[in-house]
Amino acid sequence: MSGIINSVADFASSTGFAQITVPMVIMWIVSFVLMFLAIVKKYxxxxxxxxxIGALAVNIPSVAFYDGGWSIEGMFSPTGGLYYYISQGIHLELFPPIIFLGVGAMTDFGPLIANPRTLILGGGAQFGVFMTMFAAVALGGFTLGEAASIGIIGGADGPTSIFTANKLAKHLIGPIAVAAYTYMALVPLIQPPIMRAMTNDAERKIRMKALRQVSKAERIVFAVMVMIVCVLVVPDASALIIMLMMGNIFKEAGVVERLVKTSSNELMNIVTIFLGTSVGLTMSADIFLKPQTLMIIAMGVVAFGFSTFGGLLLAKIMNKCSPKNPVNPLIGSAGVSAVPMAARVSQVEGAKYDPQNFLLMHAMGPNVSGVIGTAVCAGYMISRLS
Structure with a gap:
């Protein structure tokens, strides 16, 4: 009988069950919450x-099959672990720029070209990036590089947040990515209260002049010039800017439909799977369950709030300076680069006060300029702090 008991005990000790810890179980719960938000709430x-799924996998003992046995080390082993090689897409800075290629192939810069003033609104929304960075330093416990990486969350741009964190705070990639993407999804909940508090009925009902048609040549020249200028000014953001504009030039050229389709669909979908899973695999319990993580999650809300506030405030200032050609301040909140969700929020909020007021295309101007602005901010921070 004792022999049977010893055999069962030996078998149990050879499985992953014997290695389960309370922090791992907590991370399982975190994973289930993220699944709920993704599947049920569609965030x-x-x-x-x-x-x-990546976060769940990395917190299951003995998760990867390697060299004839199960071991978590095998997953990251330089001699054969599957996710070791996939995760190199983050560490070697491949995935975020490729995501930007797809974003560029789906982005219309026409509204921004037709109304260049909205470029300023995209810059105004970067207020949240720097305010959050300063707040993180003031609170203590974060280096300048870590604070800068957290601040980029305010730009509402997940790939840029990951790109910056990989340069300045590799150990914080997991919580920063989770905060960035979670709050991007919560833009329709976070922004409207701030938008209402910052504007009055008359401002929300402002109708903007119809946008002019923008030619193909203008669109291509714009993409090329933005690429050249941004790379010269902030070389550290060149990978993001070049890929963004390459995707857009593919789209606007009208002669490489297959490349546009691949960039915006197949390639982007594949990289999204690998990027998301790789980020999840950085969320091991010993790294994620720290007071720093809770602070990052909290400061993510602050970052979004300040970014929304900055865009709205700048729109109101623009109207004071140019009362004969006002902008609807609601489009200022679209300066956060959650494309196109933030622009849709501007449209929905404006339609509540004037159902015939169509703000979506106007809001796309600051929305896409926010993408550029956040990448430029990231490049500047990387150049100064790395």
Missing amino acids: EPLLLLPIA
Whole structure:
């Protein structure tokens, strides 16, 4: 009888069950919450779901099959672990720029070109990036590099947040990515109260002049010039800017439909799976369950709030300076680069006060300029702090 008991005990000790810890179980719960948000609430499901699965996998003892046995080390082993090689897409800075290629192939810069003033609104929304960075330093416990990486969350741009964190705070990639993508999904909940508090009925009903048609040549020249200028000014953001504009030039050229389709669909979908899973695999219990993580999650809300506030405030200032050609301040909140969700929020909020007021295309101007602005901010921070 004792022999049977010893055999069962030996078998149990050879499985992963004997290695389960309380922190791992807590991370399972975190993973299940992320799955709930992705599947039930449909909050950024394309990335939150792979992140959730990766986070669950890395917190299951003995998760990877390697060299004839199961071991977590095998997953990351330089001699054969599957996710070791996949995760190199983050460490070697491949995935975020490729995501930007797809974003560029789906982005219309026409509204921004037709109304260049909205470029300023995208810059105004970067207020949240720097305010959060300063707040993180003031609170203590964060280096300048870590604070800068956290601040980029305010730009509402997940790939840029990951790109910056990989340069300045590799150990914080997991919580920063989760905060960035979760709050991007919560833009329709976070922004409207701030938008209402910052504007009055008359401002919300402002109708903007119809946008002019923008030619193909203008669109291509714009993309090329932005690429040249941004790379010269902030070389550290060159990978993001070049890929963003390459995707857009593919789209606007009208002669490489297959490349546009691949960039915006197949390639982007594949990279999204690998990027999300790789981020999730950085969320091991010993790294994620720290007071720093809770602070990052909290400061993510602050970052979004300040970014929304900055865009709205700048729109109101613009109207004071140019009362004969006002902008609807509601489009200022679209300066956060959650494309196109933030622009849709501007449209929905404006339609509540004037159902015939169509703000979506106007809001796309600051929305896409926010993408550029956040990448430029990231490049500047990397150049100064790395």
